[in-house]
Amino acid sequence: MKPFPLLALASLCCIAPVHGASxxxxxxxEIRGEERAAMTSAPFxxxxxxxxxxxxxxxxxxVKEHTKQLADGVNYTYWTFGDDAPGKFxxxxxGDLVQTRLSNHPDNTVxxxxxxxxxxxxxxxxxxxxxxxxxxxxxxxxxxxxxxxLYHCVAAPAGLHLANGMYGLILVEPKQGLPKVxxxxxxxxxxxxxxxxxxxxxxxxxxxxxxxxxxPEYVVFNGRVGALMGENALRAKxxxxxxxxxxxxxxxxVSSFHIVGEIFDSVYGEGGTVANQHNVQTTIVPVGxxxxxxxxxxVAGSYQLVDHSMFRAFNKGAMGALQIEGANRPELFSGRxxxxxxxxxxxxxxxxxxxxxxxxxxxxxxxxxPGDRGHELYSTICTACHQPDGRGMQGTFPPxxxxxxxxxxxxxxxxVLIEGRQGPITxxxxxxxxxxPNFSLVDEDIAAVLSYVxxxxxxxxxxxxxxxxxxxxxxxxxxxxPPEEQPQ
Amino acid sequence: MNRxxxxxxxxxxxxxxxxxxxxxxxATTPAAACSTERHxxxxxxxxxxxxxxxxxxxxxxxxxxxxxxAPVTNAQYLEFVxxxxxxxxxxxxxxxxxxxxxxxxRDDLTPPPESLSxxxxxxxxxxxxxxxxxxxxxxxxxxxxxxxxxxxxAARASTPFAMAMGSPAADLERTPLQLKGIWEWTEDFxxxxxxxxxxxxxGTDPSLxxxxxxxxxxxxxxxxxxxxxxxxxxxxxxxxKNLGFRCTREAP
Numbered sequence: 001m002k003p004f005p006l007l008a009l010a011s012l013c014c015i016a017p018v019h020g021a022s023x024x025x026x027x028x029x030e031i032r033g034e035e036r037a038a039m040t041s042a043p044f045x046x047x048x049x050x051x052x053x054x055x056x057x058x059x060x061x062x063v064k065e066h067t068k069q070l071a072d073g074v075n076y077t078y079w080t081f082g083d084d085a086p087g088k089f090x091x092x093x094x095g096d097l098v099q100t101r102l103s104n105h106p107d108n109t110v111x112x113x114x115x116x117x118x119x120x121x122x123x124x125x126x127x128x129x130x131x132x133x134x135x136x137x138x139x140x141x142x143x144x145x146x147x148x149x150l151y152h153c154v155a156a157p158a159g160l161h162l163a164n165g166m167y168g169l170i171l172v173e174p175k176q177g178l179p180k181v182x183x184x185x186x187x188x189x190x191x192x193x194x195x196x197x198x199x200x201x202x203x204x205x206x207x208x209x210x211x212x213x214x215x216p217e218y219v220v221f222n223g224r225v226g227a228l229m230g231e232n233a234l235r236a237k238x239x240x241x242x243x244x245x246x247x248x249x250x251x252x253x254v255s256s257f258h259i260v261g262e263i264f265d266s267v268y269g270e271g272g273t274v275a276n277q278h279n280v281q282t283t284i285v286p287v288g289x290x291x292x293x294x295x296x297x298x299v300a301g302s303y304q305l306v307d308h309s310m311f312r313a314f315n316k317g318a319m320g321a322l323q324i325e326g327a328n329r330p331e332l333f334s335g336r337x338x339x340x341x342x343x344x345x346x347x348x349x350x351x352x353x354x355x356x357x358x359x360x361x362x363x364x365x366x367x368x369x370p371g372d373r374g375h376e377l378y379s380t381i382c383t384a385c386h387q388p389d390g391r392g393m394q395g396t397f398p399p400x401x402x403x404x405x406x407x408x409x410x411x412x413x414x415x416v417l418i419e420g421r422q423g424p425i426t427x428x429x430x431x432x433x434x435x436x437p438n439f440s441l442v443d444e445d446i447a448a449v450l451s452y453v454x455x456x457x458x459x460x461x462x463x464x465x466x467x468x469x470x471x472x473x474x475x476x477x478x479x480x481x482p483p484e485e486q487p488q
Numbered sequence: 489m490n491r492x493x494x495x496x497x498x499x500x501x502x503x504x505x506x507x508x509x510x511x512x513x514x515a516t517t518p519a520a521a522c523s524t525e526r527h528x529x530x531x532x533x534x535x536x537x538x539x540x541x542x543x544x545x546x547x548x549x550x551x552x553x554x555x556x557x558a559p560v561t562n563a564q565y566l567e568f569v570x571x572x573x574x575x576x577x578x579x580x581x582x583x584x585x586x587x588x589x590x591x592x593x594r595d596d597l598t599p600p601p602e603s604l605s606x607x608x609x610x611x612x613x614x615x616x617x618x619x620x621x622x623x624x625x626x627x628x629x630x631x632x633x634x635x636x637x638x639x640x641x642a643a644r645a646s647t648p649f650a651m652a653m654g655s656p657a658a659d660l661e662r663t664p665l666q667l668k669g670i671w672e673w674t675e676d677f678x679x680x681x682x683x684x685x686x687x688x689x690x691g692t693d694p695s696l697x698x699x700x701x702x703x704x705x706x707x708x709x710x711x712x713x714x715x716x717x718x719x720x721x722x723x724x725x726x727x728x729k730n731l732g733f734r735c736t737r738e739a740p
Contacts, residue, residue, distance in 0.1 A: 106588070106729055109649075110714055111721035132721040134588060134728055155721075157713035206649065208710050 028142060029054040029095035036060075037098070039088035042222040043185045043234060045245060046091040049173045054095030061087070062103045063112045063153070063166070070192055070218060071225035071317065072394045072430070073201035078165040078223070079112070079153070085165025085223035086188040086247065087151070093173050094146040099138065100125065106134035111155055116141065117288070118149035118170050126154040146174035148271035148290040150188075150247050159251045163193055163211055165223060167249035169290065174273050181294060182240035188247035189255045189285065189307060189318065190223065191216035198316055199394045214252035219312040221305065221320045226395040228305060228320025230424075230433035236297040238326025243294045246271075250287030256308040257291070258282040259322060261301065268292035282308050297324040299333045302422065302435055314384065319396065321434075339440060353379065373445065374452025381439055382449065390457035396434060398427035401457040410454075410464060414472040417446045443469040521740045522554035526623075529557045529663045530739060536631035539712045540703045550635040555628065556734035558666040559607035560619060562599035568619050570597065575615055582725075584614035589727045607668050607732035613724040616673045620735035627675040628736040630719070636660060637667055640709050651711035652718075673733040677719045 034056035038046035061081045068084070070076040081087030092098060102114050111132045115124035119141035122128075128139035153166035169186055193211040194204035198218060210216065221228050228234060236242050248255045258281060266275040267283050271290030277283075285291045305320035306313040313319045328335075353376050379388075382400075386392050390401035400406065405427045406413050415421075420438030424431060441449070443466040454461035522528040534550045569575045576596040580589055591610045593599050599608070611619075613627075620626045628636070637654035654667035704713065722731075 109730055110652075111718050130721055132718070132723075132726060132728060133730070135726070156717040157710050160710055160714075208708065212708060 028144075031056050031095075031097050034058060034099075038091045041082075041084060041088055042086055043187060043228065043232075045089045045171070045184045045186050048177060048180070049091065049093045051093065052175075054093060054097065056097045056099060057092050059090065059098050059100045060103070061100065061114060062105060063108060064105050065108045065110075067203075069224060070194070070204065070220075071199060074194075074196075074199065074225075074394075075203045076192065076194065077205075079108075079110075079161060080165050081114070081151075081153075081168050085167065085190065086186075086249070087166075087168030089168065089186045089245070090151075090170040091173065092143055092170065094143060094175050096143045096172070097140060098143060099140045100129065101136050101138045102129040102131055103136035104131045104133045108133040112153050112161065112166065113137075113155050114151055115154040116149065116151045116170060118143055118145070118147070118151070118172050120144050123154065124151075130155060143172045146172045146273050148172075148245055148247070148268070148292055150249060150288055150290060152249060152288075159211060160206065160208075162249055162251040163191065163206060165190065167247070169245060169247045171245060178243075179294075181243045183234075183236050183242045184245065185234050185242070186245040186247070187221050187228065187305070187320065188223070188249055189219065189221055189257075190249040191252060192218035192220065194218065211251070216252065216316065219253060219307060219309075219316040219318040221318065225317040229395065230321075230431070233302075233321035233323045234305075235323045235325065238297050238300050238324060238329070240297050241294065242297055242322075243292060246283075246285050246291045246293065248285040248287050248289060252287065253307075253309070253312070254287055255285040255318075256282050257285055257293070258306055258308040259295070260304040260306065261299075262295055262303055262322075264293040264295050266294040297326070299329050300324050300326045301333075304435075315393070317396075336438070341442070372448075372452065374448035374450075377441075377445055377449040378452055382453075385436070390453070392427075396432070398425060398430075398432045399457075400453050400459070402428065403457075403459060404428050406454060406459055407461060410450075410461065410468070411472050411475070413450060413454075414446065414464065414469055415476065417441060417450060418469070418473060418476065443473070526554075527557040527664070528554040529660065529665045531555050531632075531636050531660065534635040534657065534659075536635045537705055538631075539634075539705055539709070539716050541705055545705060548631055550631055552739040553628070553632060553736045554739050555632070555636055555665070555736045556625075557664045559668055559670060559672060559732045559734045560616075561605050562593075562608045563604040565608040565611070565619065566597065566599055566604075568622060572618070572622065575618065580615075584725060585612040586725050586727050588729075589615070591727070592729075607670050609670060609729055609732045610727040611673075611732065612727050613673050613677065613722070615727075616733035617675075619733075623735055625735035625737040627673055627733060629676050630674045630679055632736060633672065633674050636665065638712065638715065640706060640712065649711075649714065652714035655711070668732075669730075671715075671718055671728075671731045673731065674719070677722055 030053075032053045032055055035058070037057045037059040040046050063079065063081060064083065065077060065079050067075050068078050078085050098116075098119075100114070100116075102112070104112050111130060113123075113126045113130040115126045117124060119125050121141055125139055125141060129137045131137040149170050149172065151168050151170050153161035155161055167188060167190065169188060193207045193215075194200070194217045195207040196202070196204050196217070218225065226232065246255075246257055264280040264283060265278060267277045267280045268274065269276045269283070269291060270286060271292060275294070280293070283291050283293060301324055303322040303324060304313075305322060307318035309318075385397040386400050390399060392399035392401075398405070405425070416436065417439070421436045422434075424433045426432070446469045447464045447466045451463040453459065454464065522530040531553050533552045535547050536550050537545065537547045573579060574581070577590045577593060578596050588610055589612065592603075617627055635657060637656055639655040639657050653669055653671060656663070656665045656667065706712070
């Protein structure tokens with residue numbers, strides 16, 4: 001009798017499910033081998049991961065506090081991982097074990113650490129890596145989740161470390177990898193709070209007041225004004241697929257990332273692992289977050305990269321360029337096809353024009369009579385880029401004030417207003433490489449605004465007449481046939 | 489001093505107008521108790537509010553002290569190592585000072601000649617502590633240092649970094665108290681670290697990072713954040729390029 005219940009009990013134990021491993025803990029892949037972390041400087045990324053196993057990644061980050069150029073003539077003491085802000089782009093695989101050594105250069109003045117948004121653990125590594133100058137600390141973390149993640153210093157006060165440039169991106173590829181594309185780039189948007197105004201030359205310092213009020217002087221891509229302009233523009237060829245890894249280190253402002261003239265075929269919102277939206281014009285990149293965008297370069301030309309909060313793009317440096325080279329696709333985008341006089345015979349009423357804001361003390365007073373058409377045009381069309389005092393914007397828009405370009409060759413200046421202007425130009429010894437739109441002005445207006453500019457802003461030059469403009473139009477027509485006759 | 493000297497009565501009148509004795513002087517002008525030869529500054533009684541509050545905001549009184557007007561210089565430290573050979577670079581016990589101890593000195597007894605009157609750096613807490621003791625003094629506590637040189641109003645200035653290394657309290661503005669662009673050791677530099685160091689490198693107070701904004705008495709005092717953060721990253725044997733010290737003693 002007695003053994004029976006025991007036997008039954010025993011069999012019950014064997015049949016009953018084993019209440020063993022918790023369902024909530026993440027299983028970890030076995031680690032094979034070890035390798036140094038793949039890292040590259042902005043704007044390029046390391047090649048896609050090809051291994052199909054998790055490995056131990058050896059990652060060395062060195063923190064440096066050093067002076068670099070924030071904009072033309074503007075110096076700032078950056079605190080960086082490696083040499084630059086942003087720090088290098090690190091590319092690893094889901095499941096990798098990352099042994100991280102953070103070194104604080106002995107010449108540095110403060111203690112630093114690193115928080116990997118890709119790490120799961122207290123402080124993302126902040127406590128484990130906190131280290132004084134002249135020392136290094138090592139800790140290891142597992143990349144448990146795939147995605148595009150920010151890494152940044154989080155030593156107190158964290159906002160200051162971020163505002164000085166201590167950030168970068170780390171891509172944890174999913175096990176199966178990402179879809180293949182022809183070109184990959186990364187861009188990290190960040191702000192700088194300088195005591196001097198935007199563009200003020202010399203040594204600039206962090207301004208706490210502006211930071212707490214979230215009013216940066218600079219909002220830039222990849223750590224400085226012009227990092228993605230001119231010869232540093234991103235490049236692709238028509239027909240190529242392009243993926244851009246975007247990060248936003250803030251520390252304050254959310255980014256509305258847009259490529260002028262392009263549409264993102266796919267967006268991995270917030271840097272996650274699902275292409276959760278298609279056919280997107282502008283995508284949000286949260287502060288301390290990321291996004292990935294994919295597109296195909298269809299039409300050749302120059303494409304501006306912006307934070308669509310437009311004053312950041314125009315006045316604070318949040319502008320870059322993507323040059324797409326290749327054959328024209330007139331069946332997709334014709335470019336200008338026709339141009340003609342438009343005179344509907346009606347008249348429009350407008351609020352009386354107010355005189356432009358008083359110029360900076362150095363600039364001479366603008367000479368304009370009431371009803372001065374040139375002044376009216378300048379205030380309406382030109383000030384957005386060339387500024388009310390004609391000084392332009394460092395690295396982006398050439399000055400009109402005391403411009404050697406205007407003084408040298410009046411025909412060249414007329415041509416700019418007839419056609420617009422793309423590509424390199426040197427004004428007052430500085431090189432610019434952007435695009436000025438064609439405003440389709442009639443001859444009388446070109447003459448008026450050019451005369452206005454030439455007798456103001458410290459320039460001196462004779463008035464330009466509509467006849468001069470017609471003459472230059474004629475010269476241009478002889479040099480190249482009208483658009484209708486060009487092969488398309 | 490005994491003024492009841494036996495003198496002719498005629499001269500007593502003249503002596504009656506002599507100044508008070510030295511002991512009575514000290515009672516009415518306490519600053520005189522600090523030594524001008526030792527370049528000390530009298531710091532009157534004051535207050536200290538710990539930057540990271542615990543349960544509630546507390547203000548602690550700080551006793552008056554004679555604080556060195558400037559950090560210890562290379563020249564002064566040279567005298568010290570001459571008289572204390574155990575602190576010479578070639579002989580120092582490694583556990584009391586790490587490898588970069590006096591790294592900028594040419595040898596045991598040769599500081600950089602152009603920096604003799606500049607603050608000595610690359611010295612550990614142990615070395616600083618011993619130096620002060622040899623002078624009959626000690627390192628200032630965090631509360632004392634902050635009372636004297638951690639002025640907060642100035643820290644709200646736009647560039648906190650310059651202020652992080654110190655700004656004299658308002659009542660010490662007219663004294664010769666000098667701050668020389670270096671961090672300074674304090675007796676209890678790790679007092680801000682609640683949980684202490686543990687071998688698992690989890691020892692620093694986690695709230696010193698992102699949570700510190702809540703716990704700080706004044707979250708716009710970035711200069712204080714930098715100072716406290718720096719202190720909490722130190723070990724007593726560290727010898728760093730921009731870390732020196734000065735001594736203090738209670739005012740008699």
